[in-house]
Amino acid sequence: xxxxxxxxxxxxxxxxxxxxxxxxxxxxxxxxxxxxxxxxxxxxxxxxxxxxxxxxxxxxxxxxxxxxxxxxxxxxxxxxxxxxxxxxxxxxxxxxxxxxxxxxxxxxxxxxxxxxxxxxxxxxxxxxxxxxxxxxxxxxxxxxxxxxxxxxxxxxxxxxxxxxxxxxxxxxxxxxxxxxxxxxxxxxxxxxxxxxxxxxxxxxxxxxxxxxxxxxxxxxxxxxxxxxxxxxxxxxxxxxxxxxxxxxxxxxxxxxxxxxxxxxxxxxxxxxxxxxxxxxxxxxxxxxxxxxxxxxxxxxxxxxxxxxxxxxxxxxxxxxxxxxxxxxxxxxxxxx
Numbered sequence: 609x610x611x612x613x614x615x616x617x618x619x620x621x622x623x624x625x626x627x628x629x630x631x632x633x634x635x636x637x638x639x640x641x642x643x644x645x646x647x648x649x650x651x652x653x654x655x656x657x658x659x660x661x662x663x664x665x666x667x668x669x670x671x672x673x674x675x676x677x678x679x680x681x682x683x684x685x686x687x688x689x690x691x692x693x694x695x696x697x698x699x700x701x702x703x704x705x706x707x708x709x710x711x712x713x714x715x716x717x718x719x720x721x722x723x724x725x726x727x728x729x730x731x732x733x734x735x736x737x738x739x740x741x742x743x744x745x746x747x748x749x750x751x752x753x754x755x756x757x758x759x760x761x762x763x764x765x766x767x768x769x770x771x772x773x774x775x776x777x778x779x780x781x782x783x784x785x786x787x788x789x790x791x792x793x794x795x796x797x798x799x800x801x802x803x804x805x806x807x808x809x810x811x812x813x814x815x816x817x818x819x820x821x822x823x824x825x826x827x828x829x830x831x832x833x834x835x836x837x838x839x840x841x842x843x844x845x846x847x848x849x850x851x852x853x854x855x856x857x858x859x860x861x862x863x864x865x866x867x868x869x870x871x872x873x874x875x876x877x878x879x880x881x882x883x884x885x886x887x888x889x890x891x892x893x894x895x896x897x898x899x900x901x902x903x904x905x906x907x908x909x910x911x912x913x914x915x916x917x918x919x920x921x922x923x924x925x926x927x928x929x930x931x932x933x934x935x936x937x938x939x940x941x942x943x944x
Contacts, residue, residue, distance in 0.1 A: 609634060609635045609636055609673045609674060609938075609943055609944065610635065610636055610637045610639070610671060610672050610673045610674070611628070611633075611635045611637070611638050611639070611672065611673070611674050611675075611676070612638075612639045612640075612641055612667065612672045612674070612675045612676070612696075613625060613628075613638070613639070613640050613641065613675075613676045613678065614641045614642070614664045614667075614675060614676065614677050614678060614679050614687075615641075615642060615664070615677065615678030615679040615701075616640035616641060616642050616651060616661055616678070617640075617642040617643075617646045617649065617651070617661060618642070618678055618679075618767055618768055619764060619767045619768040619771065619922060620678040620701055620767070620922060620926045620927055621640075621642070621676075621678040622768075623922040623923065623926060623927035624676050624678060624926075624927045624930065624931070625638075625640075625651070625653065625654070626654060626927070627895075627923065627927040627928050627931045628931055629653070629654040629655065630654070631928070631931050631932075631935070633931055633934055633935065634938070638653070638659065639659070639662065639667075639671075639672065640659050640660070640661045640662065641661065641662050641663065641664035641667055642661050642662075642663075642664055643663075643664065644663045644665065646661050647661055647662055647663040648660060648661065649661045664679065664683070664687075668694075669690055669691040669694035669695075669696040670694045670695065670696070672691070672694075672696045673695075673696060673697065673943060674696065674697050674698075674699070674934060674937070674943060675691050675696050675697070675698045675699070676699050676701070676930055676934075677698055677699065677700040677701055677702060678701045678702075678926075679702065680702045680703070680704075681702075682704075683702075684698075684700050684702045684704040684705070685704050688700060688704070688705070688728055692727035692728055696727075697727050697728075697729075697937065697942065697943065698727065698728045698729070699729050699731055699930045699933050699934060700728065700729070700730050700731060701731045701926055701930055703733065703818065704730075705728060705730045706730045706732065706733065706818070706822055706825075707821055707822070707825065708730070710726075711726065711728050711729070711730050712724065712726050712729050712730065713729075713730045713731075713732055713822060713825050713826055714729055714730070714731070714732075714826075714933050714936075715732060715737060715740045715741065715744075715826055715929060716929070716932040716933055716935075716936050717740075717741050717744075717871075717872055717873045717932075718740060718741065718744050718826055718827070719826055719827075719828065720936045720940075722826075722828075723933070723936060723937070723940070723942070725942075729933055731926065731929055731930045731933065732822050732826065732929070733815070733818040733819065733822055733925075734761075734765055734847060734921045734925030734926055735759055735761065735765075735815065735818070735819050735836075735838065735847055735849065735925070736818060736819050736822040736823055736826070737919075737924055737925050737926070737929050738847055738849065738897050738917065738919030738920075738921070738924055738925050739757065739819065739823065739849055739851075739917065740823065740826055741871065741873045741874055741897060742851075742868065742874055742897060742899045742915070742917055743755065743823065743851070743853075744826075744827060745864070745867050745868060745871055745874075746853060746855060746859070746864065746913070747827055747829075747832070749857075749859075749863075749867060750855040750856060750857040750858075750859045751855055751856025751857055752832050752833075752853065752854070752855060752856065753833070753854040753855060753856055753911070754833050754853070754854040754908075755823075755832065755833065755834040755835070755851065755852075755853050755854075756834075756835050756836075756851070756852040756853070757819060757834070757835070757836040757837075757849055757850070757851055757852075758836075758837050758839065758849070758850045759819075759836065759837070759838045759839060759847060759848070759849045759850075760800075760839055760841045760843070760847065760848040760849065760850075761804060761815075761838060761839065761840050761841065761847045761848075761921070762841065762843040762844060762845045762846055762847055762888060762921055763792075763796060763840070763842070763843065763844055763845070764844060764845035764846075764921045764922055765804070765840070765847065765921050765925075766791050766792065766840075769790075769791050770791045770792065771844055771845070773789065773790060773791045773792065773796070774796050774797065774842060774844060775844070777789065777795055777796065777797050778797040778798075778842070780797075781795075781797045781798060792840060796840060796841075796842045797842050798842060799842065800839050800840065800841050800842075801839065801840040802837065802838075802839045802840075803840070804816075804838040804839070804840055805818075805838075812836070812837075813838060815838045816836040816837060816838045817836075819834065819836045819838070820834045820835070820836060843888045844888075844892070845888070845892050845920060845921055845922055846888035846891040846892040846918050846919060846920045846921060847888075847918070847919060847921045847925060848886065848887070848888060848891075848916065848917065848918040848919075849916070849917050849918075850914070850915075850916050851913070851914065851915050851916070851917070852905065852907070852912070852914050853905070853908075853912055853913050853914070853915075854905070854907075854908040854911055854912045855908075855911050855912060855913070856911070857911070858910045858911055859910070859911065859912075859913060860904065860910070861902045861903055861904060861913060864902055864913055864915070865878060865902055868899055873895075873896055873897060873924070874896055874897050874898070874899050875894070875896045875897070875898050875899070876898075876899055876900065877890070877898045877899065877900040878899070878900035878901065878902050879900075880900075880901060884900065885900040885901050885916065886898035886899060886900045886901070886916050886917050886918035887918055888918055890918070891918035891919055891920055892920055893920060893923070894919075894920055894923065894924075895920070895923050895924060895928045896919075896924070897917055897918070897919035897924055898917060898918045898919065899915060899916075899917050900915065900916055900917075901914070901915055901916040902914075902915045903915070
């Protein structure tokens with residue numbers, strides 16, 4: 609299998625390289641692509657070899673079997689068709705095709721069947737991907753009447769530039785210098801910003817509505833009532849999310865815990881008395897999503913749960929979910 613990573617010098621692209629090696633995705637060749645200004649840069653691979661970065665706009669897609677797109681903006685729209693028409697399958701990490709009815713949006717633990725014979729597969733928004741498995745466990749066994757989510761999203765959600773700005777401006781803050789911002793709407797150090805992406809007519813941001821629409825698509829149920837407020841916090845990587853859920857059937861925290869123990873892709877971190885609960889500190893670098901602080905709802909009582917999760921935005925929120933999709937393509941014979 610000949611693989612190409614597009615956006616290889618960005619945060620998600622770098623993580624893709626790491627995860628491909630770590631998860632041992634088989635390949636004959638791994639080619640790296642980025643913007644014209646990055647062409648010629650040498651990237652050190654996990655096996656100790658180096659690979660030169662090529663111009664993403666000058667690629668011959670007939671030389672590739674699989675392309676991971678980690679470039680946003682209008683670029684995927686311009687290039688996905690070129691790739692698929694050349695026989696190259698595409699896993700796109702941008703928001704371009706997530707809500708396209710003709711493009712599957714996939715979390716492999718939930719809906720691998722959605723891939724079908726599509727040559728183009730969308731990777732979910734990071735916040736959605738991290739939330740999906742813990743929420744799907746409840747949906748599948750107990751049904752969902754209402755879902756309310758509050759997110760606590762790391763600087764990594766804004767890419768390498770966001771992480772760099774947080775680090776640099778934190779140093780400025782601690783040294784008594786003026787703290788600025790270019791990536792975020794306001795300075796992020798020692799602050800929280802209830803604003804991610806653009807505001808829409810309904811008062812929610814685009815980031816918040818991505819969680820709503822993408823979750824419904826992945827669960828194949830457009831009727832689930834979901835509301836979300838997304839907040840940026842001064843954490844380097846790993847998003848956290850608080851859930852307040854009303855179920856259709858009666859449910860206890862222990863029943864939910866037992867289901868989670870049997871679920872791939874999650875780790876139960878739920879022993880508050882011993883200070884064990886999900887945190888970015890412990891979730892960063894993991895492929896699994898941590899779930900904890902599981903308790904009965906004081907509002908919905910025996911038909912509701914509150915719980916908290918943390919998951920690595922660059923792993924399950926992006927790279928590792930994309931590589932899992934590639935493994936699913938291998939498993940079903942779509943790739944070899």
